[in-house]
Amino acid sequence: MSIILIPVENLEPGLLPDLREALRRIFREEVATGEMVRLPERARNDLRDQYEAETVLDAVARLGQGTGGDRRLGITDADLYVPGLNFIFGLAKQRDAVISLHRLRQSFYGLFDDRKIFCHRVLVEAVHELGHTYGLPHCRNPACVMHFSSTIAETDRKGPGFCPSCHRNIAAVPIRR
Ligand SMILES: [Zn+2]
Numbered sequence: 001m002s003i004i005l006i007p008v009e010n011l012e013p014g015l016l017p018d019l020r021e022a023l024r025r026i027f028r029e030e031v032a033t034g035e036m037v038r039l040p041e042r043a044r045n046d047l048r049d050q051y052e053a054e055t056v057l058d059a060v061a062r063l064g065q066g067t068g069g070d071r072r073l074g075i076t077d078a079d080l081y082v083p084g085l086n087f088i089f090g091l092a093k094q095r096d097a098v099i100s101l102h103r104l105r106q107s108f109y110g111l112f113d114d115r116k117i118f119c120h121r122v123l124v125e126a127v128h129e130l131g132h133t134y135g136l137p138h139c140r141n142p143a144c145v146m147h148f149s150s151t152i153a154e155t156d157r158k159g160p161g162f163c164p165s166c167h168r169n170i171a172a173v174p175i176r177r
């Protein structure tokens with residue numbers, strides 16, 4: 001079992017190694033970094049100044065298939081949306097997921113950037129979307145990583161950990177397809 005992190009365009013240096021190590025400890029899986037994927041131009045919405053998440057996710061899924069990992073997590077600086085929502089922090093479909101870093105920095109909210117806060121949020125969103133790839137649905141517990149967040153305050157309320165119930169469910173996932 002392994003998880004491949006796929007940068008969608010260039011990301012800030014140092015982010016992926018730290019994330020890889022944290023995810024390895026949480027999921028007890030091998031975590032590797034794959035080749036960079038380009039942001040698909042057709043995902044761009046000029047009016048919204050955003051990228052449509054499903055098209056980005058499809059690009060990660062398609063180009064990531066050759067990497068051999070069981071699960072793929074695309075990571076992008078682009079601001080993502082799905083029709084009907086102003087924005088999303090991330091999206092998952094089957095064994096592929098994508099997260100956006102765009103709204104995880106303090107500077108997005110007019111505050112001074114703080115690397116520790118940023119990296120913590122990246123981890124929370126990464127674990128959340130990967131949790132979906134293990135079949136976990138959203139959780140009602142606001143402190144559980146699988147709780148849905150539509151604001152950064154909700155992301156900050158939860159940690160990267162699963163509540164006991166989600167933890168049991170993820171442990172029950174068969175080792176092999
Ligand atoms: Zn979710």
Ligand SMILES: [Zn+2]
Pocket residue numbers: 139140141144145146147162163164165166167
């Ligand atoms: Zn939970």
